[in-house]
Amino acid sequence: xxxxxxxxxxxxxxxxxxxxxxxxxxxxxxxxxxxxxxxxxxxxxxxxxxxxxxxxxxxxxxxxxxxxxxxxxxxxxxxxxxxxxxxxxxxxxxxxxxxxxxxxxxxxxxx
Amino acid sequence: xxxxxxxxxxxxxxxxxxxxxxxxxxxxxxxxxxxxxxxxxxxxxxxxxxxxxxxxxxxxxxxxxxxxxxxxxxxxxxxxxxxxxxxxxxxxxxxxxxxxxxxxxxxxxxxxxxxxxxxxxxxxxxxxxxxxxxxxxxxxxxxxxxxxxxxxxxxxxxxxxxxxxxxxxxxxxxxxxxxxxxxxxxxxxxxxxxxxxxxxxxxxxxxxxxxxxxxxxxxxxxxxxxxxxxxxxxxxxxxxxxxxxxxxxxxxxxxxxxxxxxxxxxxxxxxxxxxxxxxxxxxxxxxxxxxxxxxxxxxxxxxxxxxxxxxxxxxxxxxxxxxxxxxxxxxxxxxxxxxxxxxxxxxxxxxxxxxxxxxxxxxxxxxxxxxxxxxxxxxxxxxxxxxxxxxxxxxxxxxxxxxxxxxxxxxxxxxxxxxxxxxxxxxxxxxxxxxxxxxxxxxxxxxxxxxxxxxxxxxxxxxxxxxxxxxxxxxxxxxxxxxxxxxxxxxxxxxxxxxxxxxxxxxxxxxxxxxxxxxxxxxxxxxxxxxxxxxxxxxxxxxxxxxxxxxxxxxxxxxxxxxxxxxxxxxxxxxxxxxxxxxxxxxxxxxxxxxxxxxxxxxxxxxxxxxxxxxxxxxxxxxxxxxxxxxxxxxxxxxxxxxxxxxxxxxxxxxxxxxxxxxxxxxxxxxxxxxxxxxxxxxxxxxxxxxxxxxxxxxxxxxxxxxxxxxxxxxxxxxxxxxxxxxxxxxxxxxxxxxxxxxxxxxxxxxxxxxxxxxxxxxxxxxxxxxxxxxxxxxxxxxxxxxxxxxxxxxxxxxxxxxxxxxxxxxxxxxxxxxxxxxxxxxxxxxxxxxxxxxxxxxxxxxxxxxxxxxxxxxxxxxxxxxxxxxxxxxxxxxx
Numbered sequence: 001x002x003x004x005x006x007x008x009x010x011x012x013x014x015x016x017x018x019x020x021x022x023x024x025x026x027x028x029x030x031x032x033x034x035x036x037x038x039x040x041x042x043x044x045x046x047x048x049x050x051x052x053x054x055x056x057x058x059x060x061x062x063x064x065x066x067x068x069x070x071x072x073x074x075x076x077x078x079x080x081x082x083x084x085x086x087x088x089x090x091x092x093x094x095x096x097x098x099x100x101x102x103x104x105x106x107x108x109x110x111x
Numbered sequence: 112x113x114x115x116x117x118x119x120x121x122x123x124x125x126x127x128x129x130x131x132x133x134x135x136x137x138x139x140x141x142x143x144x145x146x147x148x149x150x151x152x153x154x155x156x157x158x159x160x161x162x163x164x165x166x167x168x169x170x171x172x173x174x175x176x177x178x179x180x181x182x183x184x185x186x187x188x189x190x191x192x193x194x195x196x197x198x199x200x201x202x203x204x205x206x207x208x209x210x211x212x213x214x215x216x217x218x219x220x221x222x223x224x225x226x227x228x229x230x231x232x233x234x235x236x237x238x239x240x241x242x243x244x245x246x247x248x249x250x251x252x253x254x255x256x257x258x259x260x261x262x263x264x265x266x267x268x269x270x271x272x273x274x275x276x277x278x279x280x281x282x283x284x285x286x287x288x289x290x291x292x293x294x295x296x297x298x299x300x301x302x303x304x305x306x307x308x309x310x311x312x313x314x315x316x317x318x319x320x321x322x323x324x325x326x327x328x329x330x331x332x333x334x335x336x337x338x339x340x341x342x343x344x345x346x347x348x349x350x351x352x353x354x355x356x357x358x359x360x361x362x363x364x365x366x367x368x369x370x371x372x373x374x375x376x377x378x379x380x381x382x383x384x385x386x387x388x389x390x391x392x393x394x395x396x397x398x399x400x401x402x403x404x405x406x407x408x409x410x411x412x413x414x415x416x417x418x419x420x421x422x423x424x425x426x427x428x429x430x431x432x433x434x435x436x437x438x439x440x441x442x443x444x445x446x447x448x449x450x451x452x453x454x455x456x457x458x459x460x461x462x463x464x465x466x467x468x469x470x471x472x473x474x475x476x477x478x479x480x481x482x483x484x485x486x487x488x489x490x491x492x493x494x495x496x497x498x499x500x501x502x503x504x505x506x507x508x509x510x511x512x513x514x515x516x517x518x519x520x521x522x523x524x525x526x527x528x529x530x531x532x533x534x535x536x537x538x539x540x541x542x543x544x545x546x547x548x549x550x551x552x553x554x555x556x557x558x559x560x561x562x563x564x565x566x567x568x569x570x571x572x573x574x575x576x577x578x579x580x581x582x583x584x585x586x587x588x589x590x591x592x593x594x595x596x597x598x599x600x601x602x603x604x605x606x607x608x609x610x611x612x613x614x615x616x617x618x619x620x621x622x623x624x625x626x627x628x629x630x631x632x633x634x635x636x637x638x639x640x641x642x643x644x645x646x647x648x649x650x651x652x653x654x655x656x657x658x659x660x661x662x663x664x665x666x667x668x669x670x671x672x673x674x675x676x677x678x679x680x681x682x683x684x685x686x687x688x689x690x691x692x693x694x695x696x697x698x699x700x701x702x703x704x705x706x707x708x709x710x711x712x713x714x715x716x717x718x719x720x721x722x723x724x725x726x727x728x729x730x731x732x733x734x735x736x737x738x739x740x741x742x743x744x745x746x747x748x749x750x751x752x753x754x755x756x757x758x759x760x761x762x763x764x765x766x767x768x769x770x771x772x773x774x775x776x777x778x779x780x781x782x783x784x785x786x787x788x789x790x791x792x793x794x795x796x797x798x799x800x801x802x803x804x805x806x807x808x809x810x811x812x813x814x815x816x817x818x819x820x821x822x823x824x825x826x827x828x829x830x831x832x833x834x835x836x837x838x839x840x841x842x843x844x845x846x847x848x849x850x851x852x853x854x855x856x857x858x859x860x861x862x863x864x865x866x867x868x869x870x871x872x873x874x875x876x877x878x879x880x881x882x883x884x885x886x887x888x889x890x891x892x893x894x895x896x897x898x899x900x901x902x903x904x905x906x907x908x909x910x911x912x913x914x915x916x917x918x919x920x921x922x923x924x925x926x927x928x929x930x931x932x933x934x935x936x937x938x939x940x941x942x943x944x945x946x947x948x949x950x951x952x953x954x955x956x957x958x959x960x961x962x963x964x965x966x967x968x969x970x971x972x973x974x975x976x977x978x979x980x981x982x983x984x985x986x987x988x989x990x991x
Contacts, residue, residue: 043141
């Protein structure tokens with residue numbers, strides 16, 4: 001398990017997949033990230049990240065239903081795999097541990 | 112509302128096909144969202160940026176083929192399985208398809224072997240390209256001839272003045288039957304007296320002894336089979352052999368039998384020319400007016416055969432000019448030119464008449480027939496495959512719908528045709544192996560299947576590949592081009608698959624071509640058969656059954672004939688015995704020089720002059736038209752002639768009996784003969800030609816003994832008794848007899864061979880034509896299933912339907928007949944011109960051939976048309 005291969009954008013996308021499950025696909029993820037971060041996020045970037053995540057085995061995908069605004073085309077839906085979930089938890093644990101070690105005065109200064 | 116079209120085009124261009132659906136779907140969905148949020152103009156601009164954001168390697172990279180490197184062979188096995196299932200399901204089709212192809216290939220292969228054998232004639236000899244035969248070219252009765260029989264002085268002249276050109280100049284006697292005798296055994300074998308360089312020239316493969324063996328004038332080289340026949344397993348070297356009872360020779364070598372496709376294969380021994388001249392001293396005294404020798408030469412290396420030919424061309428002419436002009440007038444008129452005929456041309460261009468191209472044309476004809484039959488079989492294969500395309504169309508549709516690529520389908524159909532061809536090829540090998548002995552029999556060849564030759568198998572492999580591509584390409588490319596949506600909808604039957612009226616045109620042309628060939632062959636077979644029957648039924652003027660002929664091959668017969676006759680008749684198995692100069696089926700003595708009361712009796716091509724003994728007539732059973740037979744009662748009969756009707760006709764007399772004729776050819780003193788009787792014409796030579804004018808007279812110059820068997824005893828019983836008599840009286844000669852009827856039958860061998868071949872090719876042509884027709888008929892029937900259904904619903908009867916489906920084909924066959932008749936008429940008329948005594952081309956033969964072709968056609972297509980006509984309209988119309 002190499003944590004280092006999870007990039008920042010990938011981590012966010014992976015989290016988004018987990019948050020939007022079971023209806024996570026490129027468009028909603030991009031919309032969600034745009035709303036959350038305020039930056040514009042293209043579906044192309046999300047798509048590429050999802051491809052990488054799938055290659056690493058953190059998500060799995062299947063083709064879902066088609067809708068009219070998609071021109072009758074099906075969407076590719078993503079779910080977090082068990083491995084992906086564990087990775088997320090690991091990342092979170094690392095961060096939590098670091099957060100807990102930050103001096104509370106310092107935290108008050110930032111607010 | 113729609114997103115920018117150009118952007119979509121761009122995306123479609125760069126995006127990998129397998130990702131297009133989800134990518135475009137995402138883009139369009141988001142575009143719809145954007146339009147709702149920020150308006151169309153902004154959304155369109157954003158859309159371009161979004162599209163460009165997809166320009167990254169992971170999106171552009173094409174997915175490698177769906178089945179990149181099959182780790183297992185499931186699909187391949189599926190192709191094979193489907194192919195086998197198709198074969199097993201349509202047993203009749205498979206049988207016809209494989210059988211037709213196999214027969215086509217078998218014919219092509221047999222013909223190929225035949226042509227190869229003809230072309231490789233004599234190549235057994237290592238000096239093949241340096242050996243030649245000396246020929247005399249000239250002109251006789253307006254025809255160019257090339258004579259291999261030459262006068263003796265020509266050889267001495269060549270040896271004296273031109274020996275620089277040649278490594279060998281070998282004088283030879285024509286190969287003949289001789290008696291080889293040891294103390295224990297006597298056999299008759301064909302052999303040749305030739306000068307001693309022959310083993311070297313022919314590069315004989317010596318099993319025992321050496322090439323130098325023939326240098327001793329009393330030596331003989333035997334072929335392996337002859338050595339075995341004479342000496343069995345004992346060592347033949349240095350054993351003594353007596354040739355014809357008067358020539359002694361010592362065996363100095365044994366050579367491997369020459370293969371069947373060499374000029375000398377019938378020669379079973381070689382003996383020195385000097386041995387023959389030692390008992391025939393007259394040979395060396397002969398001048399330019401006696402042609403009786405062959406001369407073989409081997410050129411020195413680096414000499415050009417044409418230059419040598421030019422150098423020696425006038426030898427004979429120059430020598431003739433030195434002689435008395437009046438005596439050699441005829442010879443000078445033919446303008447003899449000496450020339451060399453290279454060994455490569457002996458077999459196919461060695462005819463007496465230079466312009467007779469028969470043998471070469473035969474090679475071409477056989478080769479063409481082979482190629483043609485194979486081509487017809489291939490086209491039939493294509494026809495049958497495409498005719499069944501309706502059945503396979505659905506399969507193609509489904510395969511394509513579930514994801515087969517076109518290349519996969521092409522390879523599937525190719526592998527299917529290769530499978531069929533491989534099966535057909537195995538059948539072909541069986542067929543060829545079975546048919547080869549029989550084919551050898553008909554073609555008078557000894558072809559073998561060259562299983563050990565790598566070259567042969569390479570040719571075979573190429574042959575299979577060629578046939579596979581020829582026959583498999585059309586179905587493979589055609590079937591794989593179907594659009595799945597069209598074939599699966601199944602609305603329009605075959606019409607929509609581009610197989611309308613125009614597409615069936617090639618098939619129709621093919622049927623016409625095939626039937627033209629068939630009808631021509633049917634007519635030819637009938638005519639050839641009738642010609643042979645016509646000649647066989649010709650009255651031959653003597654009775655050939657129970658007539659035995661024995662050649663007096665040794666001098667020991669002399670003086671024993673009366674005793675033989677007495678002893679033979681005493682056995683009770685023999686009615687009569689007589690001697691003659693030639694066998695009853697041949698004429699071996701030709702002369703002119705007849706005159707009556709000072710006017711010449713012209714013999715256009717020479718007259719037969721045959722010495723016979725007194726009882727000859729009674730022995731062969733000739734029939735008198737006028738006058739009487741020879742008899743021992745009158746000594747004056749020795750100055751008597753018995754002539755045949757043709758000779759009587761030459762004399763232009765009402766009643767020639769009793770007339771006196773003077774006969775004085777150049778070589779003997781003129782003598783007067785009285786005509787005692789006129790016999791009916793006896794067919795001695797070709798049964799297709801007019802009888803040769805012949806005279807018979809009593810003169811002791813006989814070569815044959817004729818024996819008339821008692822008709823009341825069986826031949827099998829008689830022969831051992833006759834043999835016993837011969838063994839007792841002439842122990843030095845083998846009892847080697849010929850039956851007159853068998854000898855006569857041999858005169859038909861060539862024509863019967865043509866007849867047999869024509870018959871076989873007719874059957875094959877009809878079979879293959881019927882295959883083509885069957886394919887076309889089934890195709891038509893399938894195409895018109897619906898039409899037939901509707902017609903039946905509207906009240907048409909089965910007979911109407913049968914007529915409807917048959918009339919197209921009847922028309923095709925009538926066209927074929929119209930083309931074939933003139934071709935056959937022309938070809939057969941030309942062929943019949945070869946025979947003076949010939950049958951005529953009756954109209955009813957043509958009519959019968961046409962009718963039989965029509966009958967065969969109707970039979971073939973009726974199977975399909977009646978099947979289609981009987982189909983219940985409910986089944987044929989329901990499927991819509």
